[in-house]
Amino acid sequence: MAASGPTDAADAAGLFDPLRPMLTRVAYRMLGSVADAEDVVQDAFLRWVGTDRDAVREPAAFLRRTVTRLCLDQLKSARRQRETYIGPWLPDPMVEEEEADDVTLPLMLALERLSPLERAAFLLHDVFGVGFDEVAATIGRDPAATRQLAARARAHVREARPRYKLEKERGLAIAHAFFEASRSGDMEALGAMLAADVGMWADGGGKRPAAAVPIIGRALVMKVHRSVAVLLRKYGSTLVHTGMINGLPGFVTREADGEFQTTALEIANDRIIGIYVMRNPDKLKHMH
Template sequence: MDFEELRPMLLGLAYRLLGSMWDAEDVVQDAWLRWEGADRSEVREPRAFLITVVSRLALDQLRSARVKREAYTGPWLPEPVTTGQAGPLDTAELRDTVSFATLHMMERLTPPERAVFVLREAFELPYDELAGIVGVSVVNARQLHRRAATRLASGRERFRPTAEEHGRLLKRFMEAASGGDLTALTEVLHEDVVFYSDGGGKVKAALRPIFGRRKTVAFIGGLLSRYGFEGLRIVEVNGHPAIWMPVGDHDQLLMIGVRDGIVHEIYAILNPDKLGRVRPAPAGDL
């Protein structure tokens, strides 16, 4: 099997493990070098071999990345990508594990938990293969998967909305915000909504998450009075529609997470380093 045939899948795997396509591309390039140098006569199954190589390289990188992310200015959010860059999305599990909300929640997992969860949920690897990749026993691999699933369960929608439902809710949110209708905005926000802003120290943004409906509405109201919500564009990001919008002299990508049919998380990416792979549709205001 040719490496290039597997590259989109391997990129999707590395991206899910790292939350950064820049880092995922480095990992896959390193995997290609190892593939070129491998004795092919000893590789019985190229796909399994390359999944193992990419997973182990990503695990090493994820461990070092955690230290950098702890020193990051403000909340660290994953790097968004347009849906076409996220690799195959042939199953609900592949689509769910690349959603921005899931990538963000996976930051609370340890590197081994994240690897086992992604490889089991999205790529359906058996536990004996997972154990070999992570370097644990089969029993421990099962425990890691169960622990990861439990830690993520509290933040995941049991009945996940379709892309269309997600889009309709996003549109309601933005119509309320752009129209300055704070009452309507309150109605689409969960009582426990959280607003995350990622400026990375390069663009002015909230340095801490904003918790709760009342504070979030007040924060958005302040943004409205200062900048307004104009020039909005739709872009599909990580399998869901998102909003590209100008904020002062900068651009911002706005995404939502859903729980109980309303907005539970708002993710605002302002760090220009994380916006290079996302561009709005050429025309058509929301």
């Protein structure tokens, strides 16, 4: 174990900081929480400071392994917490300014149904391009078992992966039209955008009003928006940003209570098939 001090910590940071964005992406994809991901990455840094770094041949692989193992530990308690979560659970919204990987919000929800080891094997190999030998060493399984874990995960999430690439500008145009129709109360325009089997999920976390269960089908989604439109005409809703949210076109608004809200839209064949609304203030803190 290397002795640590101010100089040692600065040396450690010099190697660690360029890898921090990648490590944070791994942790966020594993956990679905910005705050938890940042905590895990900071914990990994503290461990890195106390490591004999001269003995580490590949810092990126070593730190990716450290972060993944910390996430696996975290997922055990997170799973228990989500069993008592009030209403639908959605991952923290990430507003993406640059082209991201293809881990969209629906795929992140599908990952929630996997075991922690399946999730790690799939993300490390299929998303981050890590070889199976390294993945196996990370999760403590042999390569053959690791391949099986990734294959099982792939089969489970196949339906949630994008079937075709939606042009970004087209998606953002639909998102803006959805904002205008939903806020103005133009139900005819709104209904024309929705697929017959559209679903709506709203995460209030028991902190702000939100539907306690998913709302499925155009008729029910329209009923909700008719009610919401009455409130919005009275209290208002301000558009803050239109952009990609967890890989989906969407927008950020500031609602009448002063809190942010994000809305992400899953679109297929120019129709909205999924509406994901984040209202939980705990999951929006990083937006401020």
